[in-house]
Amino acid sequence: MFVPGNQDVWVLSEEMQGLGHDSYEKYYFYLPEACRRNGFVPLWMEPVSLRGVGFAGSIGWYDHSMGAGAPGEDLPREHHYLLDSLWNDKRWACWSDISSLVGEGAGLARRTDSEVAREFNLHLDQDIENFNRDASIREIVVVTHYPPFGELSLEGLPFPGSRDTGGILLSHHKVTVSISGHIHDKRDMVIRNIRAVRCPVGYLGREQHKYQDVVRNCLEVIHLIEGEELLPGA
Numbered sequence: 001m002f003v004p005g006n007q008d009v010w011v012l013s014e015e016m017q018g019l020g021h022d023s024y025e026k027y028y029f030y031l032p033e034a035c036r037r038n039g040f041v042p043l044w045m046e047p048v049s050l051r052g053v054g055f056a057g058s059i060g061w062y063d064h065s066m067g068a069g070a071p072g073e074d075l076p077r078e079h080h081y082l083l084d085s086l087w088n089d090k091r092w093a094c095w096s097d098i099s100s101l102v103g104e105g106a107g108l109a110r111r112t113d114s115e116v117a118r119e120f121n122l123h124l125d126q127d128i129e130n131f132n133r134d135a136s137i138r139e140i141v142v143v144t145h146y147p148p149f150g151e152l153s154l155e156g157l158p159f160p161g162s163r164d165t166g167g168i169l170l171s172h173h174k175v176t177v178s179i180s181g182h183i184h185d186k187r188d189m190v191i192r193n194i195r196a197v198r199c200p201v202g203y204l205g206r207e208q209h210k211y212q213d214v215v216r217n218c219l220e221v222i223h224l225i226e227g228e229e230l231l232p233g234a
Contacts, residue, residue, distance in 0.1 A: 001057070003057040005181065011023060011094045053139055058144050128142065137174060138174070144161075147183060177197065
């Protein structure tokens with residue numbers, strides 16, 4: 001299973017953006033096709049159920065509702081890559097608004113981050129609700145790139161996610177686990193009735209030049225069902 005991050009949807013050419021190529025094209029077409037071609041399930045397109053556990057996913061875009069302080073204020077140096085990512089999103093994450101094509105020669109306008117976050121949240125909410133209605137699903141794991149809860153953010157980081165994403169997860173009683181990324185720092189905590197895990201996979205530091213260091217510091221194994229294997233034959 002796979003859920004994309006913000007860099008996966010960047011359109012790294014202003015010329016290509018000018019020709020109408022955008023992040024929606026990557027999110028809904030190219031990335032799902034690449035997943036299927038390589039044996040992965042695009043979780044934001046195709047929720048999966050395994051042995052009574054439902055898996056739903058979304059990139060979980062941000063809506064500027066969870067920030068605190070000015071960009072970079074009180075942000076530790078080791079997390080400054082997040083600011084670079086933020087500014088690059090403004091340039092390369094291009095969510096086009098086709099409703100802006102009102103006349104001949106009119107260019108595509110960009111949708112706001114809040115509009116994009118609302119759209120993805122509605123889609124995620126529907127996927128979770130479908131699992132809620134399925135009596136064979138006893139619990140739901142939600143995977144997002146951006147952290148859905150403010151408790152998973154960093155002080156000084158302007159907008160790491162959307163409060164509405166967390167609200168959706170908390171509103172569904174079958175959701176038991178939230179897995180997110182973006183911030184490359186481990187965190188495992190309980191928020192009300194949900195286990196919230198923030199995984200550190202991402203950029204490798206200079207000190208992580210050995211495979212053993214990568215496995216120890218940059219990969220995370222999350223046990224979802226105690227005492228049994230989730231995958232048949234595992």
